[in-house]
Amino acid sequence: MLNDLPDIAGQSLSDTQSGRDDRRLAIDKVGVKGIKFPIAVRDKNTHSLVHCTGDFELFAHLAPDNKGSHMSRFIEILHSHGKIISVDSFKEITQEVRNRLDSERADLKVAFTYFREKESPVSKIKSLMDYEVELECSVTETTHSYQVTVHTYGTSLCPCSKEISDYGAHNQRSKVSISVTTSDTVWIEDLIDIAEAQMSCQVFGILKRPDEKWVTEHAYDNPKFVEDMIRDTAIGVINQLDGRYKCCHIEVENYESIHNHSAYAQMSFDHP
Amino acid sequence: MLNDLPDIAGQSLSDTQSGRDDRRLAIDKVGVKGIKFPIAVRDKNTHSLVHCTGDFELFAHLAPDNKGSHMSRFIEILHSHGKIISVDSFKEITQEVRNRLDSERADLKVAFTYFREKESPVSKIKSLMDYEVELECSVTETTHSYQVTVHTYGTSLCPCSKEISDYGAHNQRSKVSISVTTSDTVWIEDLIDIAEAQMSCQVFGILKRPDEKWVTEHAYDNPKFVEDMIRDTAIGVINQLDGRYKCCHIEVENYESIHNHSAYAQMSFDHP
Amino acid sequence: MLNDLPDIAGQSLSDTQSGRDDRRLAIDKVGVKGIKFPIAVRDKNTHSLVHCTGDFELFAHLAPDNKGSHMSRFIEILHSHGKIISVDSFKEITQEVRNRLDSERADLKVAFTYFREKESPVSKIKSLMDYEVELECSVTETTHSYQVTVHTYGTSLCPCSKEISDYGAHNQRSKVSISVTTSDTVWIEDLIDIAEAQMSCQVFGILKRPDEKWVTEHAYDNPKFVEDMIRDTAIGVINQLDGRYKCCHIEVENYESIHNHSAYAQMSFDHP
């Protein structure tokens, strides 16, 4: 791997990757992948910090005449922001990558499990729910943008099964993934709220008996095809994130309980 | 990696791993992992061959005074059995590993996706179902044994949810894993049949509307907790595999539709 | 899940998803995911069939005023092409999906492990190598296109480590992924050949001692940064696939032996 020139006096090891390259091909992204680092993410409502384990990727654009990148600098920049990195500093980190790598563009991506407290519907017992989240930050000399992706699980209940059966209806765990590109602030909680509202029913960490009765009947009262879930989620994004996203990508996967394969839908749209 | 002495005349490269070792520690298993190879598995009913992609592990026991194993021999033995390896030759391959590596014991393990044709319950449409399977073979000078593991998916419907709710009942995809150790013949199909019989309902590749009505109502008529599924599966093994296994390990995981975590049970028992 | 209207006389179950939808949102892709099915892929050189296990996704575009798709039709179309599906029929399958789902566009995607025989460099021992492959086919009324993606493993040896060290040089397993979009024929073997030629050294299934000496020295003689590997692979695509691709995406990941993270590069370009 390409490691940096030593700052230590007296060393004079040669720097093979600082030369010019004559293949004349730019590389869109060069960098490091699979860097685990503790991060702190601010909760929208309480403003307290949620501790998470980040899985980082850091990249810089490489111009056609530059032979190589300095890989150790990416990790050094990450470490220079403390032992727990705040999401608030992601833009600054990405800008530092761009500057120190002398690049026209830099990208940071981090994936982590986020936690949010949630009340059960009847007995109001609080429990933590976990959500898979990906945050990306891209900067050029004059622009920056974020991409926020949240994967939310819930229940889907099949309208067809309900309609044709004398009793019961098959239902299953579903994953709704919303991804928005923005230069504004979009909270993880904003995307969770939109996704959970469009399931046949939300899922919870702890359910007591009266809660379980409620979720069973609520799902039965709200049957949705994968097509309904994705369209209703899109309408949720359009109505509730107005003015705060440039483009949106949604995926819904139902882990069918009557098959061992999934029903799936995806759509992308720009802010109107 | 340790590769074999050349058979090619004139070569005389040194053989660093054939010496004696003075740490005096036996190694239970030394070998190779992650070898992909095409295999052919015989269908119990039609006796035709099912083509699968095997993911192999091959190991030999290493005696305390042996410095090392010859890794290339494992792969050579595998390749010497043709371009598509039959499951029927697994025991022979394992014996060859033991002999050529001059070891007291050898083990072969292969994981693959197996296919079986299945009819939908009402419209009788045939479709392929896939099952995750692991086969292991262990040989010593005087003994051999097999371990057959089959992971079967199906539907579980919650008795509690059905009981307490005015209508509906939550249900979800479940995985039943049965693993038996035997010196006899246990067919993959035998374990699938036992597992599928104990689900709230089986799953299918293709379901037309009358089938979907049938599976919905059938699951509702057969509610089962994870505890019921594992106990009923155990009774299936005891009753239907009589005399053909030494020990049995069962796991059941329900991918709950009302939570984003699983309900889970496991048990192990010897042939009575 | 949405299953099809019965063809069986006398059934008259209602068809909840054939109605009109008034949310007025098209869905880019609706369909099924995670369908395992045996496939046969033709070898470029021998023209013999390689048996593989396909993991399928099948999607149709859904117009804004269509309420839903008929999920069982996707699987029925797949099954109507025999018990082992030939890659040669992927375009026809995708067209059938488009026609039967009455859609403006359909997509098929399949991922599988492909096998190819390969000779070791000195002792000329033949062994099977496995490659991860993804094939996609997209059709509209008047157009069709393919995307072929091949992931090839090899060795990368670090030029910087070689240059600054008195002896040795760190090296590691690397993955080169080439993805081309085309309406022409691009063989899996074409992409493997391009990728393997640009590694510090190729990897092999079986290596005897003289082979191991050769690959060790060959890698040491051909040090490459991740930036070199991706640029040289791009030049390979440009020179060797001339006229047969519309756009190309390449990724290289080095699973560094001196870190527990990866060095990574990616680039995309259109046919000039």
Add this chain to the structure above:
Amino acid sequence: MLNDLPDIAGQSLSDTQSGRDDRRLAIDKVGVKGIKFPIAVRDKNTHSLVHCTGDFELFAHLAPDNKGSHMSRFIEILHSHGKIISVDSFKEITQEVRNRLDSERADLKVAFTYFREKESPVSKIKSLMDYEVELECSVTETTHSYQVTVHTYGTSLCPCSKEISDYGAHNQRSKVSISVTTSDTVWIEDLIDIAEAQMSCQVFGILKRPDEKWVTEHAYDNPKFVEDMIRDTAIGVINQLDGRYKCCHIEVENYESIHNHSAYAQMSFDHP
């Protein structure tokens, strides 16, 4: 899923799983799996807390005549220990599971990524290293035991390749997994230290040029087969954990740079 009887006055939903079971089969482990929860782990040296994301499994033994377990109680017990669970309370949590589920035995298992600061060998730059860890706790009425598993990555360099080649030697990323069962205290750091000492060379987060020279030459000076790594690690456990473990299981996997498969070894032994 089986959820608990309501504590809320006035509810009287039936409790289907509290009855007696007449299949007369004990279940070794019944419970929940895939529960994500924030945890805090104490660093051996600084005694400060490391924030990690735990992936929990919680199980209780189910006696033959007990119909079912109460799944919501597992999650409630977890939540009753605060918003971030300390590893110090794992034994207490497991005992509570045993008591509240009225079981003869209970098990807790948690997997997480742990962080530790580490200095590069020459330039002494500090960076975080991540380690995959699993902790298990098992309690009966009179006994308790822990299992600590740590997966540590490092570099292995092949002695055979070094010996037979005129220059260079293939090397690669390797994973050493040490698992010890104990009723005593074994720190995660203890197992990391043992594993890292037996690699051809340790890996680091940040390496400057003089560090990269050092690790390259150090690995070349310390060639080890997978057999050497596992035996030397075993001797490390025997010498350095004396008196503090009952049994030990070790696995070593070398992600070979000259193949796309792994060399692998495993061994188990009891405290002498």
